[in-house]
Amino acid sequence: MPNRPASMRDVARRAQVSLSTVSRVLRGSAGVAPEVRDRVRTAADELSYAVSRNASGLVTGRTCRVAVVVPSLCPWYFASVVSGLGHALHEVGLDMLVHQAGLLEDWTRALPLRHNSDALVAVALELTEEQCAHAADMAGPVILVGERLPGRASVHIDDHAGTAGATRHLLNLGHTRIAYIGSQTERGMSLSSATRMTGYHEAMAKAGLEPWTVTKTPGPEGGELAVGELLSHQSPPTAVLAESDDVALGAHRALCRSGVPVPETISLMGFDDHDVSSVLGLTTVDQAPQTLGTVAGHLAADLVQGRRPPATRVELPVQIVPRRSTAAPRERRTSP
Amino acid sequence: MPNRPASMRDVARRAQVSLSTVSRVLRGSAGVAPEVRDRVRTAADELSYAVSRNASGLVTGRTCRVAVVVPSLCPWYFASVVSGLGHALHEVGLDMLVHQAGLLEDWTRALPLRHNSDALVAVALELTEEQCAHAADMAGPVILVGERLPGRASVHIDDHAGTAGATRHLLNLGHTRIAYIGSQTERGMSLSSATRMTGYHEAMAKAGLEPWTVTKTPGPEGGELAVGELLSHQSPPTAVLAESDDVALGAHRALCRSGVPVPETISLMGFDDHDVSSVLGLTTVDQAPQTLGTVAGHLAADLVQGRRPPATRVELPVQIVPRRSTAAPRERRTSP
DNA sequence: CCACCGCGTGAAAACGTTGCCATGACACAC
């Protein structure tokens, strides 16, 4: 049975000062005699006292808490973002409340956000402006990670540059028949997906080549289906760029099953630098999700503490990670 | 600029009742006329009002929040546990505060736990009883996940049965020279590691075989080193059981590099059912980390709400996941 | 007809902080 935790009053009694003084000392505000300051500090220490953010939040109106909403914590990508966020928030003394939106169709209503957090970080959630406004109304500043919405603070990677760079990587290797596997749910294509696709389109256009895109469902299944379609073509591509590593994983499985050697016959490239990509030797685009989280955390801290952040919309660069799954096309190799 | 959120007083005004009545309605306590109840409900809805857990916690002494401390969110295993926890807690209306202990040498002191959460779930943290007691003093009931401590609530898998079963799996395939790769940091061996090792030892003893263990550092590096040592032996093992998939991953790499075919020459088995294991075709032991989290969440909910949980110490079963990396030893196959 | 009870409701006192204002001590310039 844990006896009730010490309150500020207890500290005050022990240090022989008033509540106000204890508050001042613990909040670090000036105007306290050094001798008294020390006395209070040791008293608080001896009682292993910590201020109740509950109570202090009540009067200051700030909860020192940031709510993070994420579809799920399981996938590697989300976990990394949240991890980065957690570290960044911890640094500035903010606690992190994690909610998994998962199945909730309308978490902006369902979650106990109001009064309970100073800001909201939405990770990889495709919000309408209306939902976003409602959430902002409930939870203060909203920061989008991995997505964006006009007028809202956001942190995301340069999807366009990512696929454009990836396409160039394949072009530089000598490929000309480069297919792209995109994805789409029944609710349409996410902004991120769409942007990635245009990056590919532009790079192909610049090279004077015909784009070749296949759009399936997200996840490995989509990749498998797409490869089925691509291989049935009379002259299949020599390189495939998948929208994500997840999709690429499916594509890889399908290629293996069909006995198509990677990269000998077909080069395969993903996007994300998923955990398994390094094991598989998949060439991919690193989007440093943890950095994404860290940056979002700093941004949240600025907004919460009323500072004007350096930028309310951050676009982070990406980096190609070359591995075994891409190589020059066979035609070129075999020609003298 | 988000205008100040509605308070209970606003709802009361709009519904033409007193604060007390609004509180009663929103808390679902009986003794309110149905007509009034509805009026309050719609008023609250129209203002999209949510109770401030801050304020209510102040008076009830309960924060409706559970703190989760985890070494890091990045590794797949931790993310899964926390994900399960999050879902279970959400179900019963508890919010989840996530802290990454990471580098903090003494988070029981550093974290703002006191007054700020109703319970503490420590995931995969090797705590001394003293630390645990201090944490309990700060944050209420403590629940250990993946570790255990006499007298403390805990949820963990049956490590012993896991490695014992894994060893039997290899024995059943016909192996007799089965090596075990354990791990240990400079601070000693974790309870979980130790238990896994004894599982192996017992299964070998029961089969009348000599155990053969190698202990290195945790992580893939340890696996690589261990394989180096095992292969240098004049008659290397025909099967290797690694303490974790992480270690097995390193072992796999080292075996591939040395040109030893898996499972033809050496069968390899891990423990955890890590993400990459399915990709690699690694036979392993599934420990359903998400279930671990879910169970811990329910346990936490029970403790927080003062109910006596069915059991304060839960040991979950594990399951062998057979994949490509284990097969009968070659000797047996080649012998007529 | 009165005492009593149950029911629906409101008033008011907590809960543990913070911020503002008041107080007293002391130093300094006049």
Add this chain to the structure above:
DNA sequence: GTGTGTCATGGCAACGTTTTCACGCGGTGG
């Protein structure tokens, strides 16, 4: 010696809830 200013400190009213108690109202049993 009086006025003015600064500094360290204490007192007190919030903040938004829950909870206890009290109130008024009909109905029921004696």
